[in-house]
Structure formats: structure tokens, C-alpha cells
Amino acid sequence: MANRPWKPVTAGKCCTVEDHVVIGNLSRCRPSRADFSKKLAELTSFRRLKSSSELSSPGSARFNGDSIEESGRFGAGLYAFQLNELRAITHDFSNNYLLGEGGFGTVHKGYIDDKMRPGLKAQAVAVKLLDTDGLQGHREWLAEVIFLGQFRHPHLVKLIGYCCENEERLLVYEYMPRGSLENHLFRRLSSSTLPWGTRLKIAIGAAKGLAFLHGAEKPVIYRDFKTSNILLDSDYSAKLSDFGLAKMGPEGEDTHVSTRVMGTHGYAAPEYVMTGHLTTRSDVYSFGVVLLELLTGRRALDKTRGKAEEKLVDWSRPYLTSSRRLRCIMDPRLSGQYSVKGTREVAALALMCISSNPKDRPRMPAVVEILERLQHLKDMAVTTGVWSSKAASPIVGRNAISAKTKMERENLANGRRRVVSAKLA
Template sequence: MGIFPVWMLFIMCFICSSFQFNPVDNYLIDCGSSKNTSVGTRVFMADNSSPITLMSPQTIFVNTTSKPNTATTDSAVYPSAVVFGGTSNYTFPIKKQGGHWIRLYFYPLNHESRNLSTARFSVSAQSFTLLKDFRPPSVPVVKEYVLNITSNSLVLNFIPYKDSFAFVNALEVISIPDELIPNSAKTFSPSGEQDNLWKHALEKVARVNMGNRVVNPENDSLWRHWDSDFSFLKHGNLVKFVENVRAVNYTGFSTNDIAPPSVYGTATQLDTESDPNTRTNMTWLFEVDPGFNYFVRFHFCDIVSPQPNQMFFNVYINSLSVVRDFDLSKQTSNILRSPCYIDFIARSSNSRNLNITIGPSEAYNAYPNGILNGLEIMKISDSKGSLDFGDTIVQSSTSKLKSWTIIGSIVVVIFVALVLALVLFIIWRRRKLAHANHAVQDQFGNKGRKSTDGIATISSSKIGYSFPLAVIKEATKNFNDGLIIGVGGFGKVYMGVLRDETKVAVKRGVPHSQQGFSEFETEIEMLSQFRHRHLVSLIGYCDEQNEMIIVYEYMDNGTLKNHLYGSDLPKLNWRQRLEICIGSAKGLHYLHTGSTKAIIHRDVKSANILLDENLMAKVADFGLSKNGPEIDHTHVSTAVKGSFGYLDPEYLIRQQLTEKSDVYSFGVVMLEILSGRPVIDPSQPRETVNLVEWAIKGLSPGELEKLVDPFLAQEIKPESLKTFGEIAEKCLAERGVDRPTMGEILWKLECALQLEGICVRPRLNTQPSNSHFEDSVLSTQYSVGSDIDGVSMSKVFSNMVRTDMR
């Protein structure tokens, strides 16, 4: 009986060892050392170990007893190094062709014979540049690469810069499992897959274990180090860390060599338990070199669900969706706790950041959830076989230089051609001007007629007309700066007068702007869909000669912003401000409810509310507008756009756009209307610089009067002010679900206006009343206003005349 446990232990050890990867090529070199060095369960050989050969014209072996201050598993290899005074190389015999790790250990030792911190050198292998102009940091660093070796040897070259030297503390060249790096991986674009990944060199950028746990190399079959994800998390308060290593069940969708149980058994999960209605994302930020593609591997294992088909979520790279409604159970054939992984290629960009995001899915009425167990990011060598960022810049500059050389070489030919073409150009120009003049005559002499190409020159309603550029120039006196009435991100706005004396506002976009073109298209598309008395009307547009011009109805009194602050325009009284607020709310309410799919303005601010000759408000500028969510969705996932100070904080954090984002921005406009000051005012004391932060404190009972514009002092009736303050506070609620709809806002604003009409605020008066009747009326009217909260809303508004949406 006593022998049985020994046999069992032997069998278990044999089974475990059979699953441990045993590399065919396994070269571990402790450079500069005269003896072997043990690092955990591995042994790094001395520099003179065969069959490896070192070729160098000038070599110095450096040894010291000092070790790095930071305690690491591999600290034993850093007290020695080999220093190269000239171009040198290591040659490693390769027994099994295929993928190999190459790990280079660097730590600039303090040694009396050489200051290694001044080294400057490059490293290459096969046809790939691994490092260029490398200057090692003052802390230990391991550079890790994957190369597909297709010959019987690997030559690793160290090339010092002129008047400098190279060094290395330790080297690894190790075979890796064939399945570790795929030949191709999907991109998150319609282009499909990138083939021939094996023809590139890969460099480790990040290898992260989720769940706020570090995995040391001795706990990984391929001796990999996995950093904790905590330092990369954007919002650590939105997640929770879970651990259940014993539950990991390898069933073939991943292996211990792809990632160990200590990775699959820990995870970072969306924390939605406290509020299931909260839909947040968890995001990790990584610094990368721009201009390169990146191989990204996600590791998943559902260690939290009690049964299959309970975990659905979305996966994003740089805010672009790569997997929607990802079902972990489907990925693992409904085998719970089974690890799996998915690979993607992130295409090159100009950004130095690569963002990884997991967000809740809205499919199948899924509970808002999401999980990630591990992540690997590897840089892919460029078309020149380089992994160095500097090379990418040089290649780009060289390419530009070649382009300019080619351009320069044909300048002479072009010059001659231009001389010959000049006569033809003059003839063409004259014909074009004649055609434009004919179009103008058609427009103003024959309304409703058609031009020679069959397109209507003008409609009777002046809506949706495509204006000739010549007409626009005439109306604006060739875009005279004296006619500029506004300047924005899209471009300049001019006042124009057509020949029939119609005043128009002409918005001229900045040329060659991709963003401007997108906004130009969006605004025309949106304005063509609806007509409403509280939305600025589209008259026409012009897209000739790369121009982006939109023609609107002219608004005599400019922007609401200019009537509140920052100009010499007359101040608005409280009733005017309330009516403007109501008009704006009607316009936004129509956008949100006037069609089968809501339209979200996305840039509500006082500068985008215009006033006509009667101070009637109209919402303008729809360049950032976006269609709302589908009927079965709660939001639209999109990049954050809008104006600083007006942005919904929930939209800013989660990148989830809803109509309630407009509601928040409208709440900020209400504060501007009430206070008569800008959203951000640096001239104010520090505690009142930010209008919203200051107002949130002042919206409490008894403090509201402090927010009121001094110009309105003693003008607003208390009940009207109270109602206005309550709705503004609700608009600025932190969560969208707690904010009212624009319809509810409109109702309360009209209530505030009605209260201004039926309430008479008592005034201090030392003169006796002229009659008992006058005293009676004052007393009765004030009591109705004071008790408004206890009166049925239907009674209060029984006599109110309400304007229908048009």
C-alpha cells in the first residue's frame, strides 16, 4: 500500500513533463562570464561554450559583483557582459528551422574599465534590423523577438557606431512551438487577412496578464514574463479582478504553451454588479511606435460564469470594433472554463497609443459584462525588414525626397507644356464665364426654369438649390472680409444678399479638409431631412471647384452667445431668455422625436443657437449630428466629438452617444442663459472658473439666486426661477438615465414662463394701496404662484396655448 502513492507521483510527474515544451534549439548564453549561471531551473552557459562561435575584432569581458537594484528573476546574468569594439557576431547552429525566440539582455554595468552607459550600437539578425542607434537605459531591459529561421544557422550581428561600442549581458535563442505564431491573422477591416506573417520579424511590445497579477518566467512553459495589467488600465474603478486558476480546463482551443493557467485563471472583468444598468467599457492604453503594424493576441477563459452562454461582449482596438457580440461559449463549443485566444493585425497609424477595449454587448438582451484574461502585442517589421522607428522616419523622408526629385525633373517639361496650354486655358475660361452668366440670368430672370443641363436653377421655396459659385461670389462680394459674421471649426460665415434682395448666411468650408468635407456632407444630409420653425433652414449649397459652401436663411440677431456675453449687443430680459430656451428645446425635441430614428445634434451650445429679427431661436450647425440608435439599441458607439465644456461626461468616458447627451449640453446652455457668463471664464476666481462645477453647488435651495445674471436682479419671479433651476439640475445629472427627455424639459420651461405670467412678486411699498380690490388681486395671484407645486398640472396649463411642432 505504501508503494502506490510513489507510483502515482511518478505517473503524475511523467504526464506533467510530457506536456512541457522541450525546444530543439535551446541556447542560453551568459555573455562575458567564465562559468555557467543558474537562473531558476535554467542554466546559462559561459561565453566560450561550443557549438556557438563568436567573431569579434576587439572583445572585452566585463565582470562585476554588483547587481541591479531591482530584484528580477534573471538578475544573475547581469553582473557580466561582453563588450565589442567593432562589428561582431554570434553564430548559432539551427537544428530545427521555424520560429525562434531571440532575447537580448542589457544592463550598463558600472565597471572601472568601461562606462557601458555610453554605448551606442545596432543589432541585426538575418535580414532584419532589430535595434538601431540603441542606447541602453540605466535599468535592466530584455528585448524579445520572434524570427522564422529558414537556414541552418543564425548570425546575430552587433554593430557599434563610430567612436562607440556595443555590449550584451546575455542571449537566448530558443525554438518555439509551431502553433505559437500563426502565418496570418485577421485585420479589423474588410481587407481580411495579412499573409506571410512568418516573413516578418516580431518584437514584443507588451505581454500582460489581467487580474492585476504578475506571472514570472518560471511559471510559464516558454519562460515568458507577464506584467500586471493594472498600470495600463484607463479607469481602474470600473473593473474588478477575479481569480480561479484551478478551474482552467485545457480542451484544445488553447494550450499551456500559448499561455499558462496562471494567465487564463486570472481576469479583469467589467464591474456592473452595483448597477446593472450602467454600460461602461474597460480600456487599456499601450505606447507604441507609429508607422508599424501590430500583432495583437487576446486570451480568454470564462472563469466567472456558472454555465455557458452567459458571457457576451464587444472587443475594440483603437475604438474600432474588431468583434461584436463575442460569445465565449461559442468559441469553446460550450465547454466552460476552456481557454481560447483570438489574433488580429492592427494596421499602422500616426498615433503613439494603441488602445484595447472590452465593452458590453447589447445582443440577446445580455447582461452588461466583459472579461479579458491576457493580452500580447508584438510589433511587425516594416517592408524594409526593420523594427526601428527611426528607420521608418528615414524611409518616409527618403520616399518624399525621391518624389521631389522626380517632380523636379519634369518641371521643365511642365513649363513648356504650360506655355502651350495657356492659350487653350484662356479660351476655356471665357467659355466658362459665359456659361456662368447664362446660369445667373436663368436664376434671377426665370425662377423655376431649368438650365441647359436640365437641373433646376432655383425652386420657388429656395430649398436645396445648388448655387453656381459665381452667384455666391456676387452675393458676398467675392467673400469680402467685411461681411464675415462668424468663424468656426468648419470655416467662415459671410452675410450675403442675392439679387432678389434675399439675405442669406453663407458658410464657406476650409479647402482640402477631410473632416470639413465629412461635416459638409453630414449637414446637407441632415438639413435636407427636416423642416421646423426652430431649426435653421437650408437654402442651398455649392460644391464647385472643390468649394464646400452651405447657404442658410439669414438670422438678423446672430448667436445667443453674443447676447449673453462677449459683445456689445443689447442684453436679454428674463422673459426673452425663457422664450429662447423654449424655442431651442422645441427644435431639439423635434430632432429627437420627429422621425422614425432620432437625430442627435452632438454640438448643442449657445453659439449654435441663432436668433431672427423677432429673437425667435433656431438651432444651427448640424455638421456633427448623428442618427440615433436603432429601436432595439440604447446608444450609438462612436468617437467623442463636440465642444469643450458642453460634453456629456458619460459620453466622454464610455463613447456611447444618446439623446441624453444633447440634454446635458442643453443644461449647460440653460446655465449660460441664467448666469449670463461663459462655460469657462479664466477671469473668475478659481472656484467659479468652470460654470458647471460652480453651478452644481449653487443649484441647491437657497443658493440659486447667486447664479443669476446681475442684469436680471429683482426681475425673475421666485417660482419661475425655482422651476428653471430644477430642470437645469436634472439635465446635468451624471447618468443619462436620470436626465429628462427634451419633451419633459419643454413642458417645465413652459411652466416657468407661465409662472412669470400668473405670479406677481410682492414688492416693498411704503404707500398704502389705492383700493381694497387691488390688495385682493395681489394677494390672490401671489398665493396661486406660491402653491403651484400642489396644484394639478392640467389645471395650471388648462388655458395655455401650445404651439405644435411644424
Template sequence: MFCFSCCMPQDNVNQEPSTKPYQDTKPLASIANLSLKTDSTRQRYVAEEIEKLGKNNISADIFTFHDLSVATNNFDADNLVGEGGFGRVYKGRINIQGKDEDVAVKQLDRNGFQGNREFLVEVMMLSLLHHQNLVNLVGYCSEGDQRILVYEYMINGSLEDHLLNTSPEKKGLTWDVRMKIAHGAARGLEYLHETASPPVIYRDFKSSNILLDANFNPKLSDFGLAKIGPVGERPHVSTRVMGTYGYCAPEYASTGQLTTKSDVYSFGVVFLEMITGRRVIDNARPSQEHNLIEWAQPLFKDKKKFHTMADPLLEGNYPEKSLYQALAIAAMCLQEDAASRPLISDVVTALEFLSPQPGDP
């Protein structure tokens, strides 16, 4: 198929990300204990774990339910900016260190065990992990049965909003912006896989979880499904299959065996969405094009058809060589055999030469 190394220039320009050390992962062991709790004890258990986090000098603020009600005008529907399986997200405005700032307030479903679990995982993960391509957790509320997370507000919404939820009057993303987003999102995964110790498997990499700031810099969000990766001699983590259909790696979907290469596959899916402008699953298209990966696989083998895979909204405004290299990267990430997929650090290196760099004209 493709030689991954041929799309990577020899001069490797590495840029060290701005990070804080990922030191104490002992609190994450408590997440496993959630499955042992009854409904009547889970709420108390989560509250106790969150209290322990506070004693460990977690940087995130603790908000009262009243604080967040005021910030969102009593969770007014007019402030609703998103809704998913775990709850609703509202835009709010709150005073942080003497300054009024816009925030995203995610109110988790109070009825579900998954909401409790996601809340605890999210607070722990984002309190321990810090990188410019991960969304910043401003604070949280665990008052009574309320489970609420407060993030920095990302003014440009999600990648999905700009890539897949387009309308005739909405201008599509340029090729350079797409490559910039792909590069930043890959760096976020690189930090999770190769800087965090033990490594973290994101497990829910998809276009709706990549948020964009005012300059279209991407940040990964929604860490409720993240898992601590295999350590020592273990080649994988065995877990219940969760995530979003179409984005899950085939070996994970069939066996529940999870590795960092599972995230690499999911990255390949999203990257192919970015190149083609197509959803991974789209039943509105002809039957042979419902599944993006199945549609793309034969086209990967015919260089003459590469231009047919580019998003029509690009109107041909992309360097032909960059398109070929981008498709080579996507194809390698989407290898059926997990061992054949590249490390995410190799993907980052390749994308550095496709994305615009500071100072480029």
C-alpha cells in the same frame, strides 16, 4: 436634489410643431463611407453624393461659385459675420425665386477632410429635416473644390452674441426672452429626438449654434456633427468624441457612447448659461468658478442661494418661482447619470409654462 415633476404644472398644453415628415434616411448611410476614402477620391465622392441628392428632389437650390461671389462681393471681409473651426460665414444678398433676400453664406475650409464630411452631413440632414426651430438651408455649392452652404439670414445673430458677448452699452436679454429662446431650442431638439425616425443626435448644442430671428425666435444651426441615433436594441451609438469642451455629457466624453440624453445634458449647460449669464468655461473668473457646472452643483442644493445664481444683468427682474423652476430643470438635465435625466419632451413641457405664450400680456 429636485423633483422634476414638481416644476411642471398638471395641465399639459401641447403645441404641435409645424414639420415635414422625415422619411428617407438611406442617403445618410453614405456619410460613413467618407472615412474609407483617400484624399484624392473624397472630393469626387462628395460631388457624386450631392448629385444623387439633387436627383431625389431636394428642395435646396444649387448655386454656382460665381453666384455666391457676387452675393458676398467676392467674400469681402466687410461681409464676414462669423468664423469657426469649419470655415467662415458671410452675409450676402441673392435673388431667390425672383426676390432679393439676405442670406448667410458659409464657406467651408477647403483643406480639411472634416469640411467635406460636414458639408455632406449638413446638406443631407437639413434637406431631410424641417422644423420651425431648425435653420433653413437655402442652397449649396459644390463646384470644384468649393464647399459652400447658404442659409436663411438670422438678423439677431446667435444666443452667444446677446448672452455672453455683452458690453456695457448692450442691453441684456430679459427673463421672458431667455425662457422663450430656451423653449424654442428645446422644441428643435424634441423634433430631432422624437419626431425624426430614426432619431438624430445633434451633438453640438451650444449658445453659438442657436441663431435668433428678428423676434428672437431660436433656430438650431450647424448640423455637421449630427449623428443618426441608436435604433432597434442598441442603447447608444459609439463614435469618436467631438463637440465643444464643457458642453459634452460626461459619459460621452469618457466613453464615446452617445445617446439623445447626451443632447439633454448639453441643453442643461446652455440653459444654465442663460439663467446665470456665465460661460460654461471662464478662466477670467476666480479658480473655483472657472467651470460653471462645478460652481453650480453645490448651489443647487441650497434654495436660499438660488437668487445668487441669476444673471446680474437681469437686475432682479424675474419671477422668483420661475427662477426656482428654471434651476430645477437645469439641475435635472445636468444629472451625472444619463438615465436620470429627463426626456427632452418633458423639458419642453416644463418650459411651456415658463416661456411667454401668444396672447400673454
């Protein structure tokens, strides 16, 4: 990887106070490479960031040249890697090992053995190489280390370690073999689609991850909840990834955090887009959008569709209050193999989550409770006769018996014809 010139985030202007992230005496506005490396080596601790619009951590950590040493709960179990080690395990960040690419940079697969660090087991990993020329590279790196170094949960992707060498910023995560939910829903990784039961399992796991963040001692607002940030392990258990835009929630008597609007079109709550006021209910709105994607198999924002169908929330909202209408927008790839009652409940929940009034949206623990009640429903649409499709439609009642009898007679007649043809031959 060639060395790239260190570029400032802004051309001759400092960042606004609102978006200022401080590490020791270093601001987000990047100094020269030499000055940055020198000052980074002199740091003794992360400064506690007290503004609600800044990143913060409940403990402190210090750079000792090789690692972030644990102090309190921060940075527990994180390993410091050298750049040449990460080059080696990814074959110099080869395209053959590329897992994905986004605004943050690239993600490559690697494999570490149990001899690399004491106590570190042999395993596949995902190495995120942050784009230090980008607007968010360094800040994302810091946010990931702070939040994932602080939290551990079955439905949050595990951060194994990091690399902070010269201007390079890298992160090492557990490898998620099934990739992202986005890939499974929209990019046709395989000829098969995600079954309804698996979609529900993914929704429950993602909801538990958000509920954990919102229920922390100091609530965390995820701010970028979407299908591409929901990763799946070998059992399709969902884990939230990419905490680069996460924010600490309001403190004291504050009702919201005021911040620059960031996130992804189609998922961001309308009040946040309009005012910049961020709350945990903003995440709930985004969760509702993902529920709609799981129901319909459509993207939150799809500009390839007509104007009326471009925005999933606006297009689907009129269909969510009726079972009869809901089946018209269900993902056709499910072929009716879904619970009628289950999808009706999920649609009703999604409608609450995307309410234009944040106070009408449920809290995530309530969302988890609702979804978990739906796991064992077996009333499949294809067996109850409510699913309809031109490609394949279930036949019920007397018509089903008549059709079956007719089919059996036709098969019998065809068999007799084959026997006669064989004798004549």
C-alpha cells in the same frame, strides 16, 4: 478666393472605419482634386449608410452637375448655386460681410434677388464657406446637406442651397438677423441684456428643436448643442444651426452609438467624454448647461475665472436647490427683473438635465412642457423684495414708506432753497 492645394485629411494613413463617411465610392479620405472632381461627376446616388456610426439619410439624392434632385424626402427644395454667384452676393467673401468664423471656416452675409432662381424669393442669406484644408470641412458639408436637406422645422435653421464646385464646399442658409445666443449673453452686442422673458422664449425654441430631432423616425443626436449654435431671428425665435457633428441615433436593440468623442468642452456629457457612448440624453445634458448659462450669464467653461468657478456645472450645482442661494448666482445684468418661481423651476430642470446618471435626465418633450408653463409668471424678484444687489436693492414694507417720505421731504426742502436763492439773485 485663391485656389488652395487639396490636402489629405491624414498624412499617409486612411481614416478609421468608425469615422468613415462614404459618398458613392468616395471615402472621407480625400483623393487628389482632379480625381475627386471626376468621381463626383460620375456619382448617381448617395449610398445608404447602414452603420450606426456613419451618416445616413432615409432617401437618396443624385448629383446631376447642377443640383441634388429630390428622391423621397431628401434634399427637398434645395438650390444648387455656382461659386461665382456666391462670390458676387458676398462681394468676393469680403471681410465687410463677415458674420462669423470658426473651425468650419467663415460665414458671410449676402443678398439674393428673386431673379437668381425660379421660385426663390429675394432675401438676405448667410453663406458658409467650409475650410477644405480643415479636418472636418468636407464631412461637415455632407452632414449639413443630409440633415438639413431632410428636415424642416420652425426651430431648425433653413438650408436654402449649396455649392459643390471643384474642391469648394459652400452652404447657403436663411439669414438670422439677431445672430447667436452666445453673442447676446457674452459679447455685449448692445448695452442692454436679454430680458428674462426673452431668455425663456429662446430656451423653449431650442428645446423644441431638439425634441423634434430626437422624435424623428430615426432619432438624430445633435451632439454639439451650445449657445453659439443657437441662432435668433428678428423676434428672438431660436433655431438650431450647424449639423456638422450630428449623428443618427441607435437602431434596433442598441442603446447607444459608439463614436469618437467630439463636441465642445463644458457642454459634452461626462459619460460621452469617458466612454464615447452617445445617446439623445447626451444632448439633454448639453441643454442643461445652456440653461445654466441663461440663468447666470456665465460661460460653460471660463478659464479666466478661478479654479473653483472655471466650470459652470461644478460651480453652480450647489446653488440650484434653494431659491435663496439661487439668487446669488443669477445674472446681475437682469437687475432682479425675473420671475422667482420661474427661475427656481428652470434651475430645478437644469439640475435634472445635468444629472451624472443619463437615465435621470428628462426627455426633451417633457423639458418643453415644463418650460412652456413658466412663460406667463409675473412674480418679479425686484417687486417681491428677494433680489439684492449693492448697486440697487428694492426697498419693501415700512422701510419703503419711510424712505419715500424722507425723499419727498428732502426734495421739498431743496425746492425751497432754490426759490430763496433765486429771489436773492
